Amino acid sequence: MKEEFLRELEGLLSGISEEERADALAFYRSYFEDAGEENEALILAELESPQKVAESILKNLGIDGSNGYYNTYADRDAAYYKNLNETVQGVGGEKKREGDGSGLGIVIAIITAPVWLTILLVILSVLLAVVAALFGVTVTIVAVTASLIFVGILLCGVGFGLLFEGGLAVGIGLIGGGLLTLAFGLLAVILVVWVTGVFLPWAFRGIVRLCRKPFANRKERMV
Amino acid sequence: MVFNTGAALLDAIVLAVVSKEDEGTYGYKITQDVRRAIDVSESTLYPVLRRLQKDQCLIVYDRECGGRNRRYYRITETGEQKLILYRREWAEYSTKISELFSEEAKSASAEWDGGVKE
Numbered sequence: 001m002k003e004e005f006l007r008e009l010e011g012l013l014s015g016i017s018e019e020e021r022a023d024a025l026a027f028y029r030s031y032f033e034d035a036g037e038e039n040e041a042l043i044l045a046e047l048e049s050p051q052k053v054a055e056s057i058l059k060n061l062g063i064d065g066s067n068g069y070y071n072t073y074a075d076r077d078a079a080y081y082k083n084l085n086e087t088v089q090g091v092g093g094e095k096k097r098e099g100d101g102s103g104l105g106i107v108i109a110i111i112t113a114p115v116w117l118t119i120l121l122v123i124l125s126v127l128l129a130v131v132a133a134l135f136g137v138t139v140t141i142v143a144v145t146a147s148l149i150f151v152g153i154l155l156c157g158v159g160f161g162l163l164f165e166g167g168l169a170v171g172i173g174l175i176g177g178g179l180l181t182l183a184f185g186l187l188a189v190i191l192v193v194w195v196t197g198v199f200l201p202w203a204f205r206g207i208v209r210l211c212r213k214p215f216a217n218r219k220e221r222m223v
Numbered sequence: 224m225v226f227n228t229g230a231a232l233l234d235a236i237v238l239a240v241v242s243k244e245d246e247g248t249y250g251y252k253i254t255q256d257v258r259r260a261i262d263v264s265e266s267t268l269y270p271v272l273r274r275l276q277k278d279q280c281l282i283v284y285d286r287e288c289g290g291r292n293r294r295y296y297r298i299t300e301t302g303e304q305k306l307i308l309y310r311r312e313w314a315e316y317s318t319k320i321s322e323l324f325s326e327e328a329k330s331a332s333a334e335w336d337g338g339v340k341e
Contacts, residue, residue, distance in 0.1 A: 020273075026285075027250050027269050030294040034251035046265045053266045060270035 002032045002040055005050055012054035016061060024057050127207060134203055138195055145188035152182030228261050230271075234280075235309035236260060237271050238302055241281060247297030272296060280305050 006029060013021045035043050047053050109116070155178025162171035228236075240256040241248055248256075254268050275281045280302030285292040298306070 023273065023283075024269060026292075026294055027272070030292070031250045031254075031265075033291060034249055034293060043265060048266075053269075056266045056270050057273075060274060 001044060005044060005047070006032075008050035009054055012050055013057065016058070020057075020061065028053070127211075130203075130207065134200065138200065141188065141195055142192055145185055145192050148181055148185030148188055150185075152178045152180075152185050154178070155181060224262055228263065231309070232313075233261075233263070233267070233271055234275060235306065235313065237268070237275060238280060238298060238306040238309065241296050242298045242303065242306055244297075247284070247295040249293050249295055253296065275302065278305075 006025060009028065010021065010025055013024060032040060032043060155174050157178075159171045159174025159176075159178055162168075162174060164171075236257055237253065240253055243256075250268065250272065253272070254263075254265060257263060257268065272281065276283055276296070278301070279299055281296045282299055284295050284297070286295050287293075
């Protein structure tokens with residue numbers, strides 16, 4: 001019974017390649033043998049006929065022309081993976097275009113050099129001026145602070161000297177003025193500490209950020 | 224069962240069944256295992272196995288067993304990858320369907336509609 005079934009199946013599959021036929025027959029032979037003789041009749045009944053089995057095999061190979069259900073799915077899968085590949089390639093393609101664009105960009109950059117070089121120089125000059133101004137302000141503040149403290153101490157010293165040489169009122173006045181000046185000087189020290197410790201780093205960070213901005217933008221565009 | 228099993232789901236089921244056996248498994252056993260979950264005719268499985276083999280999701284080898292050759296199927300790396308993909312798709316698909324079917328989802332959806340109208 002089993003052998004007859006397999007022989008008939010082999011005959012029905014004569015239209016397909018040797019490899020396909022051998023594979024199918026090996027499968028069904030192994031299938032019968034694994035099921036055991038006691039199940040042979042049951043399987044033969046379930047398989048219905050060699051014709052039906054042959055049909056399912058041919059359908060899968062797309063030979064009977066009806067393009068089986070399964071092939072439709074396989075095609076859909078293929079389309080899906082093709083799309084996926086194209087998407088990936090698409091990304092690569094865009095990158096390539098960008099590369100070409102930057103080549104053109106370099107040419108444009110060279111041609112327009114007089115314009116942007118001037119602009120760049122102006123920007124650099126302004127930045128330099130700002131830095132110089134900040135530096136100047138800082139130096140001034142430090143100098144004023146130092147002179148305030150120096151003058152304060154000097155006034156105190158002179159006033160103290162005068163205390164014992166008759167000019168009590170003048171001495172006390174000088175000491176008072178000196179202490180007041182010293183107080184302003186100490187306040188100025190706080191200002192200096194704040195300027196050098198907080199304001200200047202902040203200002204320089206701002207300038208550096210400003211300088212980086214064009215490059216950062218460029219990077220973003222490239223990504 | 225009243226629901227049809229599409230080819231992709233059949234692929235996934237077969238891959239899952241075969242992947243359970245590290246040493247590989249054979250046609251008759253695969254059919255029995257698949258039939259525990261879904262109702263398929265015996266002639267359905269061979270084309271599926273053949274396709275998966277051609278797609279390099281399964282490899283076939285013969286092994287001596289009781290004086291004859293038995294055809295074994297074992298899952299490949301490609302097959303494992305595909306199975307992961309199928310599992311993910313199925314989780315998403317079955318969750319959505321279950322949500323649609325569940326009574327809770329129904330009331331939640333009605334509530335949501337009401338909220339929008341206000």
